Amino acid sequence: MELYDLEVSGNCYKIRLFLALIKQPYTLHSVDFLGGEHKNETSIERNAFGEVPVLIDGDLTLRDSQAILVYLARKFDRTDWYPTTPAEEAKVVQWLMVAESEIARGPNDARLHDKFGYELDIDMARNKSARVLDILNKHLSDRDWLELDRPTLADLACFPYVALSEEGGVSLKPYPAITDWIERIKALPDFVSMPGI
Template identity: 50%
Template sequence: MIVLYSHPLSGNSYKARLFLSLLGLDREVKTVDLMKGEHKSPEYLAINPFGQVPALVDGEEVILDAQAILVYLARKYGNESWLPLDAFSLSAVTRWLSTTSGEIRQGPEFARLFHLFGVKTIDIEMAAQKSAFILEAIEQHLSDRDWLATDTPTIADIAAFPYIALAPDGHISLDDYPNIRAWIDRIRHLPGFVGMRSIPAPDTVGV
């Protein structure tokens, strides 16, 4: 049984939970209460010494970091379309995994941390500027394509999706980005999609 250590408001936890669902894998999701400091407990630090979520345990394997979890699941349980092996496609996926940990983190993710979680050490003006930069770049990138890396959805899309879709939580509007909104909708209609707060599944819209 795969066990995912997660928090329901964590976008990084969500991307792992989403991909597990898209792959149709049996899993147990265990909540780590960040507000109570459970991520710093000796029990959890024995699983993830970094004290972060998500962490995934698959038998004797322990995989840390959301992007690494996506790579592991794609290679072990997915087909090659999720993580292609040809040099060009693999480089394209890797580029977006890097962008997720770089520009998307420093922009929409940091803005969300500031506004939703009150992390006041974040420079919100810089986060807003970085958000505008990466959203404009992705909007342009999606002007003639449906998916970020290849002609089909890959883990690049799953990695980038949560904090882009959650941008309004950080007071970052997506109104001026129709290509991004269409991309978000395509992901929301993938078979096996599950939502989280602020990202409802299609059949729960308006509920």
């Protein structure tokens, strides 16, 4: 398996983290993001959306960090991380969608603005950050993990950009249940980190 990767991307990091937690080897290709490598012809052929991560496994080329997490959990039969009973699976999928939507438009957008100079509506990103962090904090106030009383893809999908919130000028101080959850994830055996976490 080959992972096209950017070190400072929380979406790439969640793939590296999951592969570390389940102890699976892979080949890392660092994409020259500043040089625009993700937008060149070869990259666009791999992923029309011109983004990383991209995973290549034999004939299969996959984009989108959440889809790659799902693939890896299925390929290595890790139903502990991604269950197959309908209700349990759907409960986890709900949070994959929060990662793809509310967290992307909140703390991730705020960080893109503050750390990488993206032109976007920073007030809206901060408002959306506060909203999703408030919901997450309430949800985590009486449980250790997002679903199923154990770490799942739900936690891994949501973790990186929440943990990186401060890089987007969003303090996690008002959200003690979130910071406790972050510490629980960091304490998982074989956890690996990234710059800013």
